[in-house]
Amino acid sequence: MDSHHWRAVITAAQSGDRQALDELVAGWLPLVYNIVGRALNGHADVDDVVQETMLRAVDNLGSLRDPDSFRSWLVAIAMRQIRDRARRRTPERLEEAAASDFAELTVLRLQLEGQRREVAEAVRWLDDEDRQLLSLWWLEVAGELTRRELAAAVGITRQHAAVRVQRMKERLETSRGIVRALDGACPDLRELTGRWDGRPDSVWRKRLARHIRGCGYCGDPRETVVPAERLLVGIALVPLPVGFTLSLAFGGKTAVAAGSAGWSAKLLGALTKPAVAMTAGATIVAGGAYVVTQPPHAPPPRAAVTPTATATSEPPPSATPTPSPTPTPSPSAKRKADLYGTVVDAVDRAPDPDARPAALPRRPESGVTSTGGPKAVMQHRGDSVTLSGRGYVLVRWQISPHARPGGVVMPTWTGLKGKLFHVASGGSRRMDDPLPGAPNGYVTGMGGPDIGYAVLPPGTQQMWQNEYFYVDGTVTLTQNERGCDYGIAVFPSDWAAVDKDVNTGPAQGAIRYGLVRDTGTDSAPVPQYVTRATPADPATVPQRSRV
Structure with missing residues (x-):
């Protein structure tokens, strides 16, 4: 919007126009969130600082003499709140992990x-x-x-x-x-x-x-x-992230008191709903809860995609799904044993870029702890991280054939106690997706003719930029780099982050929507390279998983 529009909106808001005040808060909230988020690098205090900035701006809007200076005035308020927060920090707060x-x-x-x-x-x-x-x-x-x-x-x-x-x-x-x-x-x-x-x-x-x-x-x-x-x-x-909320306390005022003090219901909503919600239906209900609903003309969700072998290449014998190693004396016992351990040891076909993913089932979450902390970066052969608990984990790929091309020796999951599922793939692209505008038909992750290629073992599923897993127990992930250079970063995550990622698609300028693999039951797929054993060399784990 141009400066003339905002000048009119600010002037109207100063005169008591509640609709203009609503528009002002909703329009400038993303700018404040970016300033505070980057200045604090996602610290847990970000929500509080953003809230305090917006409330101070609304409370003092009448003191602003020149509407044309609103942006610099608002940014100055944000910076003061950031500096005040720094002065208030105690040694204990300094040790807090970032919220994101x-x-x-x-x-x-x-x-x-x-x-x-x-x-x-x-x-x-x-x-x-x-x-x-x-x-x-x-x-x-x-x-x-x-x-x-x-x-x-x-x-x-x-x-x-x-x-x-x-x-x-x-x-x-x-x-x-x-x-x-x-x-x-x-x-x-x-x-x-x-x-x-x-x-x-x-x-x-x-x-x-x-x-x-x-x-x-x-x-x-x-x-x-x-x-x-x-x-x-x-x-x-x-x-703003989906689910980003600002407290309705308003410096000690309840929502009712705030309303009686002149806060409009739409303003309360603007302070609690993320800007990105404009791409979906949204309803603000009593108490400030944020509910995402399906847009009126949205296509119905697809059924969960089960990876299938490509039509042009037949999987090698080693890619045949492995039956459960547990003896099954009867057909009914076999069906029960097969509920956990479904392994898709075949090349899977990428969904159409415009195909929305199926709904992501919500599994119980009590949190996952990682020996690598909130972000474990594994760049070299032998690097590992052990994950324990119940919840979601993001494994983010970075393949570097420009540094060293060749065959990729896949990372492996070992020492599994409990259950591990491969629930979704995201990042808005597979690693073999074409890079728009790249010379010679380069692909984003797998290389090109000028620098060489990264090559996966036969029958291996193509990884996406972000691969999501659900852990219920304990397991160790090891980086086994030997051929092509690659790195992976491991982040404990949550259902909301996974759901947001897989639903970020072409409308946001990315290559494709994500892929939901989870069925919500024990029949959901497990990673291709996983075992309950603890081999001396994790790189020797066979592709056909042993769970």
Whole structure:
């Protein structure tokens, strides 16, 4: 919308027009969420800071003299709340884990790849002050803020802002180099990071930067490094997550009291419903609960897709589904034994890009703990993580044939106690999907003629960018890299995140919707490479799973 429209909306809201106030809050909430989320990198306090910013803006809207300065005024309020939150932090709060890694949210929701992904992930390595400044500069180069507004929000002159931004960009480039190096296969770097707990901080940033400066392998980017500002031009705001809510307490006011104080029902809804809900039906009910409903003209959900062999290639003998190893003295006993252990050991066909996934069954969740923490990054052969509990897990793939092409030795699940299901595939693309505009018919994950290809074992299902599993017990996942270079990151997740991912499709600019594999019962598929045994070499686990 143009500035004339917003000026009219702000003026009307200041005059008591509730509809204009509703529009103002709903329209600017995503901008505040992006600033706060990136400045705090998804910390658990993000919701509180966003809420306090919006409430202060509404409470003080009458004091705004020039409607044209609303955006810079709102951003300045957000930055003050961010700094106030930093001053209030106790040592205990400093140790809190992030509610959600905003760098990863940026990559997933905006479908960033290559060097754009690298910039987003480099944010983790910045100190708080740099990250706060970057949260504004990112929006400046994306066309959402001006340099004048950036300077006003920080409370400095434009000349001083230029100096601060330049210094922040230098540290951002250093951090990008660290992300590239950690994605590589340098044996010296692997030895250096043997004692690292995986949490980015200033001490390890300096250590890794010092290694990179003296390392011929890590210091060679192997491709032209595009300046960050060129990568971020025109990039969209990260949409609010489905389920993102702001408390209806309003600084101690109940919803009823807030309504009697002049808050309209639509405004209460605007403060509690995510902006992305506009793509689906939504209803705000008493108490502020958010309910997503099917749009009136939405197509009916597809039945769950069962992976099938491709019509053009016959699976090898080893790809034949394996019956349960448990003896079955009668047909009824066999049917019961087969309820768990269904393995689809065959190449599965990708669904049509416009085909919506089936509904994702909701399984019980009590939480999954990981020996790798909230994000375990496994870049080298032998890296492993043990998962325990009951809930969902995301395994995110990054294949690097440009570093080393060849056959992929798949990761394996070992020592299974309990049950493990392969419930969904997401990330809006399979790893063999064509990359739009790429030369020579490159595919996004599997390589191309100029750099070589990543090749899967015969009969192996093609992985998607994001693969989701459900754990009910304990299991260990091991990275078995030997041929083609690859890395996987493992995140404990939840049903809402999986459901959101698989339903992000072409309408959001991605390649395809996700794939729901879960039947909601023990007949759901299990991973191809899983065993209850604990072999000395996990890479020897056969493709036909043993559960």
